[in-house]
Amino acid sequence: MSKPDLHTLGPLVALVALIVLGALLNPAFLAPGNITNVLARSAFIGMIAVGMTFVITAGGLDLSVGSMAAFLAGIAIIAMNAALPGMGENWGTILVGMGVAVLGGLVAGYLNGALITKARIEPFIVTLGTMGIFRSLVTWLADGGTLSLDYGLRTLYRPVYYGGIGWITWPIITFAIVAFAGEWIMRHSRFGRHVEAIGSNDRVARYSAIDVNRIRLMTYMLLGLLVGLATVLYVPRLGSASGSTGVLWELEAIAAVIIGGTALKGGTGRVWGTVVGVLILSLIDNILNLADLVSPYLNGAIQGVIIVLAVVLQREKRIAEER
Amino acid sequence: MTILALQDVSKSFGPIEVLHDVDLALEPGEVHALIGENGAGKSTIMKILGGFLDPTKGQVLLDGRQVIFGSGPEAEAAGVVVIHQEFNLASDLSVAANLFLGREIGGWRLDHAAMRKQTSELLERLHSPIAPETLIRDLSVPDRQMVEIGKALSRNARVLIMDEPSAVLTHREVGTLYEQIDRLRVEGVAILYCSHRLDEVAHLADRITVLRDGSVVRRAMRGELDEDSMAAAMVGRELQDFYPPKGQPSPEPALEVSGLSVPGRVRDVGFTLRKGEVLGIAGLVGSGRTELAEGLVGLRAASGEIRVNGQPVAISSLRDAFDAGLAYLTEDRKEAGLLLNKGLRENLTLATLERFGKFRLDTVAEDAALDKATGDFDIRAPRRDMVAGKLSGGNQQKLLLAKTMLPDPQIIIIDEPTRGIDVGTKSQIYAFIRNLSAEGRSVIVISSEMTEVIGLADRVLVMREGRLAGQVEGNAMTEDNIVRLAMGVAGEAA
Numbered sequence: 001m002s003k004p005d006l007h008t009l010g011p012l013v014a015l016v017a018l019i020v021l022g023a024l025l026n027p028a029f030l031a032p033g034n035i036t037n038v039l040a041r042s043a044f045i046g047m048i049a050v051g052m053t054f055v056i057t058a059g060g061l062d063l064s065v066g067s068m069a070a071f072l073a074g075i076a077i078i079a080m081n082a083a084l085p086g087m088g089e090n091w092g093t094i095l096v097g098m099g100v101a102v103l104g105g106l107v108a109g110y111l112n113g114a115l116i117t118k119a120r121i122e123p124f125i126v127t128l129g130t131m132g133i134f135r136s137l138v139t140w141l142a143d144g145g146t147l148s149l150d151y152g153l154r155t156l157y158r159p160v161y162y163g164g165i166g167w168i169t170w171p172i173i174t175f176a177i178v179a180f181a182g183e184w185i186m187r188h189s190r191f192g193r194h195v196e197a198i199g200s201n202d203r204v205a206r207y208s209a210i211d212v213n214r215i216r217l218m219t220y221m222l223l224g225l226l227v228g229l230a231t232v233l234y235v236p237r238l239g240s241a242s243g244s245t246g247v248l249w250e251l252e253a254i255a256a257v258i259i260g261g262t263a264l265k266g267g268t269g270r271v272w273g274t275v276v277g278v279l280i281l282s283l284i285d286n287i288l289n290l291a292d293l294v295s296p297y298l299n300g301a302i303q304g305v306i307i308v309l310a311v312v313l314q315r316e317k318r319i320a321e322e323r
Numbered sequence: 324m325t326i327l328a329l330q331d332v333s334k335s336f337g338p339i340e341v342l343h344d345v346d347l348a349l350e351p352g353e354v355h356a357l358i359g360e361n362g363a364g365k366s367t368i369m370k371i372l373g374g375f376l377d378p379t380k381g382q383v384l385l386d387g388r389q390v391i392f393g394s395g396p397e398a399e400a401a402g403v404v405v406i407h408q409e410f411n412l413a414s415d416l417s418v419a420a421n422l423f424l425g426r427e428i429g430g431w432r433l434d435h436a437a438m439r440k441q442t443s444e445l446l447e448r449l450h451s452p453i454a455p456e457t458l459i460r461d462l463s464v465p466d467r468q469m470v471e472i473g474k475a476l477s478r479n480a481r482v483l484i485m486d487e488p489s490a491v492l493t494h495r496e497v498g499t500l501y502e503q504i505d506r507l508r509v510e511g512v513a514i515l516y517c518s519h520r521l522d523e524v525a526h527l528a529d530r531i532t533v534l535r536d537g538s539v540v541r542r543a544m545r546g547e548l549d550e551d552s553m554a555a556a557m558v559g560r561e562l563q564d565f566y567p568p569k570g571q572p573s574p575e576p577a578l579e580v581s582g583l584s585v586p587g588r589v590r591d592v593g594f595t596l597r598k599g600e601v602l603g604i605a606g607l608v609g610s611g612r613t614e615l616a617e618g619l620v621g622l623r624a625a626s627g628e629i630r631v632n633g634q635p636v637a638i639s640s641l642r643d644a645f646d647a648g649l650a651y652l653t654e655d656r657k658e659a660g661l662l663l664n665k666g667l668r669e670n671l672t673l674a675t676l677e678r679f680g681k682f683r684l685d686t687v688a689e690d691a692a693l694d695k696a697t698g699d700f701d702i703r704a705p706r707r708d709m710v711a712g713k714l715s716g717g718n719q720q721k722l723l724l725a726k727t728m729l730p731d732p733q734i735i736i737i738d739e740p741t742r743g744i745d746v747g748t749k750s751q752i753y754a755f756i757r758n759l760s761a762e763g764r765s766v767i768v769i770s771s772e773m774t775e776v777i778g779l780a781d782r783v784l785v786m787r788e789g790r791l792a793g794q795v796e797g798n799a800m801t802e803d804n805i806v807r808l809a810m811g812v813a814g815e816a817a
Contacts, residue, residue, distance in 0.1 A: 208673040
């Protein structure tokens with residue numbers, strides 16, 4: 001733990017290299033406005049990816065988070081619009097929406113977790129199913145179009161995304177808190193230790209008096225909660241939700257976790273690595289948009305190469321260790 | 324004429340030489356036993372013979388000529404086959420598919436009929452009535468081993484290297500294994516047999532080589548060494564009092580069990596465990612011993628009445644069992660006992676983390692607990708920050724024992740206390756167990772090794788087909804009586 005190895009340093013080195021590259025290619029890269037933009041955009045995927053780190057470390061997977069975010073955004077907007085006539089255009093109404101998103105996230109996480117632990121269905125299959133269900137529900141609620149928040153409420157709610165302390169906006173602050181808390185929980189709490197034990201060998205965990213199902217369920221609920229939190233911060237950005245909200249977020253979150261050095265088969269969780277992974281993915285996107293070197297349309301291809309490369313490097317480290 | 328031999332072989336890993344000038348010759352039609360404590364160099368020799376490692380110095384001779392096997396498959400092609408402790412079978416494929424894996428009969432379309440026919444011929448030769456289309460995962464462990472042996476034969480093995488083949492077998496199944504080995508011997512196969520069970524070495528081996536600390540310390544022919552002198556040669560000193568003297572259980576009951584049933588596995592078992600007693604549970608594998616223990620500590624759904632110190636307790640989870648002062652050490656060290664890829668500290672405290680900090684885990688206290696455990700249980704770890712999987716089997720077992728004892732249980736159930744462990748560590752573990760009872764704790768020892776149960780326990784319960792078949796005590800604790808009860812053979816029982 002004490003001595004940093006290639007495993008932990010690799011992604012960090014890549015991140016620094018990207019920052020240097022970005023700064024060389026375009027001076028505007030280091031402007032506060034751009035940095036805020038990159039960090040704020042990372043925040044949604046970032047919070048979800050921190051939750052995903054726990055799910056994956058415990059040996060699970062959740063494909064439904066992108067659809068879940070869209071669905072939660074949809075029902076939060078519907079709730080706020082519905083509460084508006086009775087409660088008026090104030091923070092109380094917005095708090096109703098936030099509550100719906102966060103509680104909805106917990107319930108959705110519980111649903112995933114309960115199907116996996118109680119009905120004993122593979123996580124991949126359960127969340128593939130709920131991914132379709134949430135996506136379809138939000139499309140249905142929006143009747144194929146867009147669910148829009150009332151204009152007045154939207155103006156009131158806007159600062160939650162755009163405001164903050166100086167140029168550090170609320171999503172960045174929230175992401176930082178989630179990242180710190182996530183790292184602390186994984187490293188220093190009993191829950192974190194149990195999560196790693198379950199992902200490492202759930203039979204050993206069971207024979208060590210650990211309530212494996214409860215811990216697993218809690219990882220999915222934690223992830224649901226964080227998806228709800230991300231939604232709370234995402235809704236004021238556009239003030240709307242549709243069937244195309246949060247598309248492919250699940251894959252970006254999983255990719256960030258993998259790039260960060262958490263093994264997809266579970267057992268070892270690196271929350272810091274995940275944060276670095278999220279930043280790497282957003283920086284690639286940002287640099288391609290700022291520099292004319294490569295078409296931004298190739299963003300996905302470059303991200304794909306990075307993911308595969310990250311895993312190959314980690315595998316070589318492991319083989320070297322086993323020798 | 325010698326088929327395969329090591330001549331003057333040394334092997335170093337980095338600066339450390341682990342084998343020193345070893346000579347070993349495998350003759351056709353001969354069972355050659357290789358014995359030694361863990362770490363004596365047995366596995367290194369097996370790996371060199373099987374082509375998985377190259378010697379640093381010296382030669383491997385096949386039919387008198389030097390060979391260098393680049394890999395396991397190359398050695399196999401030359402007729403040298405290793406049967407590892409962990410089987411090398413694809414569990415979702417059939418027996419026939421496994422036997423012909425990688426060299427299937429047929430072109431674009433597989434000739435299933437031919438493969439099935441050859442498989443059943445082969446299994447017939449081994450007197451093993453397994454249907455060729457059975458899936459491996461539906462087979463019992465000994466049957467799987469038979470398939471491994473069959474696979475080796477189907478590759479025209481001339482040399483068979485067997486690593487602890489009987490560790491996973493029961494008394495009766497070991498008999499079948501011996502028959503197979505006798506048959507292979509008659510067919511002229513050279514067999515290298517590694518085992519910790521000295522009784523079977525005495526029974527099987529035509530020639531014995533004893534290793535200690537990487538050197539050959541003794542060579543003997545059949546009948547030259549009895550079990551005691553084998554153990555003495557391995558350890559390098561006389562093993563006096565291999566089993567500690569028996570104790571004086573108090574008449575007070577610590578645990579009373581009545582009508583305990585585990586659906587489909589255990590039926591209506593009742594017994595009493597006294598304070599300071601070591602109670603043995605014997606029986607064939609599959610007789611419900613482990614299931615009884617797991618039902619008792621809440622790892623399996625069970626019904627029945629359990630009293631601890633006279634008070635009735637309800638146990639529906641392992642946590643409840645801990646609270647009632649019970650602990651269980653699993654027989655499956657690698658898959659249920661320890662997290663092999665995690666550190667010693669994480670493993671030690673895993674079941675009792677609530678004692679190490681309410682919110683933030685107190686790693687300083689955890690380290691202190693590890694210090695105490697390494698001292699108390701004599702865990703020899705080259706490095707503190709190593710993963711548990713890199714410890715030797717004996718040290719893993721000591722770590723698991725330390726982990727089990729951390730909640731300070733008064734009643735400890737130990738399932739197979741010394742499976743796959745060298746002689747020196749075995750006697751240490753026996754001493755630990757006796758110590759626990761001397762402290763007034765009560766211990767249940769479940770074991771397939773008859774001598775172990777008899778040597779260690781104050782009293783032995785024998786299980787058969789999920790029921791208690793009887794108990795033996797005092798002078799009646801003989802192998803013969805236990806086997807009779809375990810097999811359900813009519814005759815005098817205690």
